[in-house]
Amino acid sequence: MTDENKVMEYKPLYAHIRDELVRHLVDGSWAPGMLIPSEMELARRMKVSQGTVRKALDTMTADNLLVRKQGKGTFVAEPEDSRILFQFFRLVPDDGPSVFPQSTVIDSETGAASAEEASALELTAGDPVRRILRIRRLAERCVLSETLCLPAGRFCDFPAHDQIPNNIYQLFSTRWGITIAQAEERLKAIPAGEEDARLLSCPVGTPLLRIHRIARDLEGKAVELRVSHCLTESIHYAVNLR
Amino acid sequence: MTDENKVMEYKPLYAHIRDELVRHLVDGSWAPGMLIPSEMELARRMKVSQGTVRKALDTMTADNLLVRKQGKGTFVAEPEDSRILFQFFRLVPDDGPSVFPQSTVIDSETGAASAEEASALELTAGDPVRRILRIRRLAERCVLSETLCLPAGRFCDFPAHDQIPNNIYQLFSTRWGITIAQAEERLKAIPAGEEDARLLSCPVGTPLLRIHRIARDLEGKAVELRVSHCLTESIHYAVNLR
DNA sequence: CAGTGGTCTAGACCACAAC
DNA sequence: TTGTGGTCTAGACCACTGC
Structure with a gap:
């Protein structure tokens, strides 16, 4: 007792x-x-x-x-590329080894959490969130568009577009002392929409892999909601079951 | 030495x-x-x-x-449904808990391994393989078509269509003493083909989740190649990253 | 060489299940 | 009560690193 x-x-x-x-x-x-x-x-x-x-x-x-x-x-443990790549990034080229993707931030703004965002991040709808839209390249080919959604309360003074590095978990760690310790992902196949088609240079309707991730810190609190749309022509998502 | x-x-x-x-x-x-x-x-x-x-x-x-x-x-450890479900089956309904799918075998025949099959199963092209085509239902909805490919040499006297149970890994264990200990899966998004459309009752071109699995026994030898095409309208593939 | 993590041992006690 | 796995201790020695 x-x-x-x-x-x-x-x-x-x-x-x-x-x-x-x-x-x-x-x-x-x-x-x-x-x-x-x-x-x-x-x-x-x-x-x-x-x-x-x-x-x-x-x-x-x-x-x-x-x-x-x-x-x-x-x-x-440090959030260096090699560890994050191994631990949190499961997209690998069909041939050849896994590499860390190059990212380009398209947009970054603060808004009010939608109902889904709030539920995923354990917030109240309307709470301030930071949204980041970026595309990512693997071997020069743009294969990924991502929307990140972060609780603004835990990420004060978020840097501008061009100050966001490839390895954003490293930024979380150095800038705000936040360690991403685990994540849950949900995968679906969806058709490319207008925006996907533009960002990924593919026809509307192209099958894309949609990855819905909720990442958590050391205490298990949800820290990031990330939805990725991925062109899987020459890459795949790898899982080991033991 | x-x-x-x-x-x-x-x-x-x-x-x-x-x-x-x-x-x-x-x-x-x-x-x-x-x-x-x-x-x-x-x-x-x-x-x-x-x-x-x-x-x-x-x-x-x-x-x-x-x-x-x-x-x-x-x-x-036994290959009962609950363990296999937890260990080797990652498709879960968007709402509600995970359940073991109902399977219906469409076809089952012996043939010669293609180059890809041989490479996946560590055989020589032309070696005899057993191919099984089945569909699987989750909550009454047919969501999955699967092609299994097994090295015929390790699976003598394979049973007829209607003698193949839902939990095929349990059959592997009881019938041939083969334990599936691990598996690697590769996921992609693909458009439904003619056959997919027929089996899954969906339009041709519908985005499907393609799961390519190589399953291995206790000694690490490839025992099964399985390619699943999955309708992810109301289910998803779940992954935990730690 | 000293200091670290990695392995191995032997024995004590705790929590749980079955009789 | 007995037997099982689970925890905790104390000490020995091994393998690796850096001085």
């Missing part, structure tokens, strides 16, 4: 240790790229055994929050 | 223990649903500590090969 109510669920010690460590990531005291204290040091500080700290660190590593390097130490 | 050549990679003890345990699954001495010996018993038999056995069992549990039940024991 310390802090949980309900059915007083049992929670192992390593889960509390994990929560404690995650707090350092959330409040920014452990920044991306930083070397965190060694297992032994953490065990001393938190008055548990090294094995318990290890178990907590292992679960965080499995969630891509930390990176462990034998002989060197444990580091806070 | 015992059994590995190359750079003499280091392989931890628990990995060898895992290999040993997986062998029981491959050779069928541990059948799906079976209770396997306790950690202590395995540790005694294999002359390692319980902790090492536990680590091996944990990795196998993570790969959905085993199911652990506190107080009861460790069991070999």
